[in-house]
Amino acid sequence: MAMQEATYRDALRMALSDAMSFDDSVIVMGEEVGRYGGAYGVTKDLIAEFGPERVIDTPISEAAIVGTAVGAAMTGLRPVAELMYVDFIGMTMDQLANQAAKIRYMFGGQIGVPMVLRTQGGTGRSAGAQHSQSLEAFVMHTPGLRLAMPATVDDAYHLLRQAMTQPDPVVFIEHKSLYTMKAPLNPNAEPVGWGQANVLREGDDLVMVTYSRQVHYALAAAQTLQTDHDISAAVVDLRTLNPLDFETIRPLVENAGKAMVISEAVLTCGVAAELAARITEECFDFLEDPVVRVAGEDIPISVSPLLENNSVPTPELIIETAKKMFV
């Protein structure tokens, strides 16, 4: 397959379809993944291609969906379970945090749980307080779970393919506002390695460390900062939060001396807090300014687009913050 234009959604579907063709043990299960084609259309037509025994529509039972995936993964399958919204993760937390994450360790390394839990989060669709959250910190706070958050069409494909070959459980959080984003995709290209961050823009004055949709906001902000304010900002797309690739971040921060962490999740005890702490600890001698967290407000998400859009970082907030760092 050559280079083709694809949406983030198409890329995810291609990854599932290609993995299922390649490996008979891959199954997809979840609410509305079969006949409906997925709440956001990611699994559209997979049931026609692979049948209802491998593309399994489940009842609305999030805990048992994850628990079933755990048991299937322990007995030879490679389940890809879909959690329709990451906001529902609370329903699954025992199966995810007490079972999937701990089985290898508790059982002395006898067995792993090679499953993927695909879900999506974030703002941008007026979906309200219970369908718009960014709950990646719940996952990152649980040793044993891997965490991937693709920002690009390329990663929608390649990172999901990589997730489906991992020996440990992977939570794979897509962003609901990226599904229609289009870009060229080459499924046969050599992807960036699993667990490696991607430096999407070089810069000497400031390092922006981010992931998921905020990667695009950071890139837009960095462009404006360069053009209008002569500030050269690097942008790092982390891609996976566990494993966390600090070694890509370190030399950039040591060079620039200023770092900003950008995350859509609420500020307190969020992923941004962990990243800021790490950069501060690891690069202390090189920092000219405190590491700034540009994160979601510590409030629920509103349905009103005006309130919703201002509850999370915007390119404008990133630009404004960067300018303050150079006053």
Place this chain on the structure above:
Amino acid sequence: MKNSTLPELYEEMRRVRTFEERVGELFVRGQSAGSMLHLSIGEESAAVGVCASMRDGDTFTTHHRGHGIFLARGADPNRMMAEIAGKQNGYCQGKGGSMHIADMGLGHLGANAIVGGGIPAVVGAGLSARHTQSGAVSVAFFGDGATGQGILYESMNMAALWNLPVMFVCINNQYGMGTRIDQATANPNLHERAEAFGLAARTADGLDVEEVVDAAGVLLDGARSGKPAFLAIDCYRFYGHARKDKSPYRTDSEEEEGRKKDPLIHARGKLMASGLMSEADINALDARVAVEMDASIDFAVAGQEPQMASMFRDVYDAAQPEPEPVRTRIDRVLAQG
């Protein structure tokens, strides 16, 4: 089918009881890892009666009171006791203990310390069995306390909907910790719930292990051919919830009455009445089992502590980097200045 004759069933039940007694002893000697030890004394017929009809290749999960089930599926009492003592030569290298014991070789997908936590895994194992047409059944063992958890109903519904080779076994020892079943539900006829989901469901009297064997055998055969099943087994938890619990929430007279429901005494009576074994034969068997289980304590006590280096191992697959220890990290960070 193994352990299907009454002498064999009795011997297996005796092994379970004596093992549990030795677990209690290990605790009293201060050589168990902690006191979170949940004994299945009084419930032996459930473990032995169901496992008698399981086959090689079948998988299962258990609750926190699962020693007897694992023994009845063929576990080595030495490695079990070592695990309960937190030793390197235990089933999980001392990381799991009594409540997280597992062995993939024997199909044990894990004991669980979350009430109901191990139940949905058997639905997944059922999907695998169907996918590979292995002919295996997966059995979830849990207590009556788990009937208060939603995950049981989600799992029963899926198993029934997809006609999976799965069986749910509820060992009803009348107590969820200190709360009696009639204080936890308005309808203690637990199998009726499973019937409502479309499962083949029965209740067996745990006093008589042969009754459990018969009920479990029929239901397991059905499950193997795609008719998922539920079996409740009525019994009585002879002792407290865990080792330190003296059961202040129930009366002596209730306990005295409850302990009359002893599947071992019942089986002894049947063995002697039928002439299958004499009292002397039975006593000799009991003594032989006692020697085997005494040895498990010696094995556990003699076992090595885990290596400190193993602490960071097996959080992730062995080919992946291990998490960095906090002390190493602190030293590295402070070395900058």
